[in-house]
Amino acid sequence: MSTSTLVHIPAGGVTVEGMLEIPDGAVGLVLFAHGSGSSRHSPRNNYVAGELRAAGVGTLLMDLLTPEEDRDYSRRFDIDLLTQRLLEAAGWVGSQEATKHLPLGFFGASTGAAAALEAAAALGDRTRAVVSRGGRPDLASEQALLKVSAPTLLLVGGYDDGVIDLNQLAYDQLHCEKEMVIVPGATHLFEEPGTLEAVAMRAAGWFAEHLPRKAR
Template identity: 30%
Template sequence: MGNGRERTVDHEVEHRAAERERAIVPQRITLPTGAVGLHAVITLPETPRALVLIVHGCHPGAECPRDHVLAATLHHTGIATVMADLLTPEEDHGKRALGSFRYDVDLLSRRIDDVAAYLATRPATRALPLGIMAGQEDATSLVYAIARRPDVARAAVLIDPYLHIAGPFLPALQLPTLLLVTRDDVHMLRYASQAVRSAPGKAELRVFHAPTPSPPVELALGDHVARWFQRHLTPAPSAVASGSLTVPGAPLAHPQETSHAQ
């Protein structure tokens, strides 16, 4: 009987996620960086209050269900998103075996900076406060980008971050940074905890103990990500004064989680 209830809940959550994704109309764009153009997908609510850049440098062009759920959730709360590949398909296909691009955090971090700078000039996004999100290996590239340019964004989110080579740069996390860990990985948790200790008052760690598999976990992550960015990405004063910002939707239910903050 319990299993039947869990299946019903999972179906309802899947339906809610699908409805949110159908409600957005993504547009494919090209982001210039150096001599190449990076593929990206942008979603713009009717009256966006902020912008979140979601970056990934592994396997460009591949479908990432979690990122789509997160983008749909952010869109539902009035936050625009740009999901950007940090490598071109040619770079990925040619260098994947050697891993030279995948682990070239200097290259990937410079591209994060380039993309953020470009979005700050684009008419549709330049007035929006910017947040950045990355996961797994790409989290290290994001930490490097923040270390190189602390004003690259106003807030960041790292999901299941691999930070084992980011230690010297963790004190550079001087912008509000949320670390979300969903895996039973002692090494990941250790380095995430180190990040919180390295940036007291700026970084916060939340560990999820989800009772069911995705998509409920993904929707719960979306809830936390949206709340974090809503809290730290303040809309431009002119937009607030005009009364043009409307944030629809209600918060999502989320599984049990543990929060660690210094």
């Protein structure tokens, strides 16, 4: 069983909407940072979130940009803004009775991966794990990449040539526990049969291992 709640999170003068779902006995909570042009309704991220919940991990899928902001294409690559929204969401879940005790993780896709790593760097030990799917972690600052302490998993499609190189650049700058996995036969959106399942399995395993590690 899991509880599912539509939540409204105040964030820098606007309100972002999200779906918070927490399975019974959750070992942690993962905040999803969607990529450019995506939303909390993304079927790919919702599939991954469902697999995380099946593994005992709570999820918060939210829109980091308002509909008006998202119409401005440049906002989708405003990593500072996306990071700030993610940090405000992290602060919000840290103040709620139902979620404040749960260890925190981030799952980032596309540009959301950079925001997830920036947020993880800013929060330090408060972040227990980060996973990037087809992400652009290279868009995070070098300072942030060097500062991330949370175990970080980068998942990249085997046919996503340019993005593989960009992930390798970011991977080389990370000094935390880390792993980079090339998913065979997958393009950028992991639309090929079995590839999204592989992502979800890896992500669920990563969070299940690392989120509860330092729990009291």
